[in-house]
Amino acid sequence: MITGELKSKVDRLWTSFWNNGISNPLSVIEQISYLLFIKRLDDLELVKEKRAQRLGGGVKDAMFPADKQQCRWSHFKNLNDAEAMLAIVRDEAFPFIKQLGGTDGTSAYAKHMQDAVFMIPSAALLDSVVHQIDNIPMEDRDTKGDLYEYMLSKLSTAGTNGQFRTPRHIIKLMVDLTAPKPMDLICDPACGTAGFLVAAAEYLRDLKDEDGNQVINAPGNLEHYQSEMFHGFDFDATMLRIGSMNLMLHGIESPKIEARDSLSEDHAGVEEAFTLVLANPPFKGSIEKSTIAKDLTQMIKTTKTELLFIALFLRLLKKGGRAAAIVPDGVLFGSSKAHQGMRKSLVEEHKLDGVIAMPSGVFKPYAGVSTAIVLFTKVGVKSGGTDFVWFYDMQADGFSLDDKRQSIEENDIPDILARWQARDAAKDTDRKDRAFFVPREEIKANGYDLSISRYKEIEYEEVEYDPPRVILQKLRSLEDEIRGDLDVLEGLLR
Incomplete structure (x- = not known):
């Protein structure tokens, strides 16, 4: 999370937009995203140019052709004429980034950018914003992520419709737990x-083989990584644009980001298509029954989105595919027929690998909802079934659990990853520990209740008290002291 001077710089940048009439938070984020995208493209080009100078020869895969050099951030940021800067950014640089995915509108990025609008109205505002962004240090990728997360926190819609921004360290935890493979097909619906x-x-960029080589560079892996691996669905056009830019900046040349209302009947055709699902879907209670995809209602009779999304994950996954998803606590212990039926399906028909209970402060300051990470593998009715479920009771995630979310020493995430990788159903049986296994038969006997409190044994510390006569004597001594003090005060009043 960003604090101090960096936070103040972002706040001043935000205020500049508001003072110039752009008051919709989503519009502000979108305009900043365009400028960050242009800057990042130029930063990548500068790295290529430095490498070419060092090694000799020309720039490989240059982003900016000779006739587009004026569109580069390093060019227009140094212009002394604000009006000239506005003309370049509005009339050349912005149309340039809109066409990066192709001019025929067939790529996902090009489709999302068709309706993108450059809204900065004045040269003075653009000049101010460009120089403010240029003074924000964004060399470190974690800083860029924190900056983006902080901007998203300013959305007036954050928290409505169940849309909570997932902390980046929780996202990383879920990715590490599922350990993506070079030929995975990954989806966030x-x-x-x-x-x-x-x-x-x-994660895949950092993955190395036994010889220390990047796995992603192995034959066939890079092409799959850049064009076929990553799929995302959303129905918010602005988020689709931002998501596409985000992935392209991270080296994904053709991300499959599509406009879909994942639960609706209009988009019910995608099934058994992915090997890994990672998600924190919006949980907004109930939706209109007539709009829900029929194949989902056949799996589970409910209008509650938290249950429908689990059914969706199972539909999207290939057999053997795995998922890590954040769910509200109610999914784990809800007593309705739909709740119990979904949990039974995960345990009896598929392989429920793990449940990680998270403290309620993880989503603060945006929400205080209690949540858990569920990890499961799609197996199939005939060969399915869970033998044991791994539980972990997370107490701390490295940040304070109040609205400030300041960094603290207590952090269970390294322990979660270590325990997950070394988990052993025969050994991890101590219910007083943070991590332990529970057999399927016990879960079944408890109505498929998956709340950790149902199985965890709390170890109470024995407290020794003085004998009653000693306690009474102490009370009398205290009363004598109080009487003595009252006598002194009374004497002072005479």
Whole structure:
């Protein structure tokens, strides 16, 4: 999370837009995103140019052709004429980034950018914003992510319709738990700004083989990574644009980001298409029954989105595919027939790998909802079934659990990853520990209740008290002291 001077710089940038008539938070984020995208393209080009100078020869895969050099951030930011800067950015640089995915409108990025509008109205505002952005240090990728997350927190719609921004360290935890593979087909059916897909891309970028070589560069892997691996669905046009730009900046040349209302009948055709689903879908209670995809209602009779999304994940996954998703606590212990039926399906028909209970402060300051991470593998009715479920009771995530969310030493995430990788149903049986296994038969006997409190044993510390006579004597001594003090005060009043 960003604090101090960097936070103040972002706040001043935000205020500049508001003072010049752009008051819709989503519009502000979108305009800043365009400028950040232009700047990032130029930063990548500068790296290529430095490499070419060092090694000799020309720039490989240059982003800016000779006739588009004026569109580069490093060019127009140094112009002394604000009106000239506005003309270049509005009439050349912005149309340039709109056409990056192709001019025929066939690529997902090009489709999302068709309706993009450059809204900065004055040269003075653009000049101010460009120089403010240029003074924000964004060399570190974590800083860029924190900056973006902080901007998203300013959305007036954040928290409505169940849309909570997922903290980046929780996203990374879920990616690490599922360990994406080079030929995976990865989907987030409620992708927003594509945070899960970006984290998966970074995980694979860092993945090395036994000889220390990047796995992503192996024959066939890079092409799959750049064009076929990443899929995201959302129905918000602005988020689709932001998500597409986000993935392209992370080296994904053709991300499959599509406009879909994932639960609707209009988009019910996608099934058994992916090997990994990562998601924190919006949980907004109930939706209109007539709009729900019929194949989902056949799996589960409900209008509650938190249950429908789990059914959706199962529909989207290929057999053997795995998922990590954030769910509200009610999914784990809800007593309705639909709740119990969905949990039974995960346990009996598929392989429920793990449940990680998270503290309620994880989503603060945007929401105080209690949540958990569920990890499962789609198996199939005939060969399915869970033998044991791994539970972990997360107490701390490295940040304070109040609205400030300041960094603290207590952090269970490294322990979660270590325990997950070394988990052993025969050994992890201590119910007083943070991590333990529970057999399927016990879960079944408890109505498929998956709340950790149902199985965890709390170890109470024995407290020794003084004998009653000693306690009474102490009370009398205290009363004598009080009487003595009252006598002194009474004496002072005479």
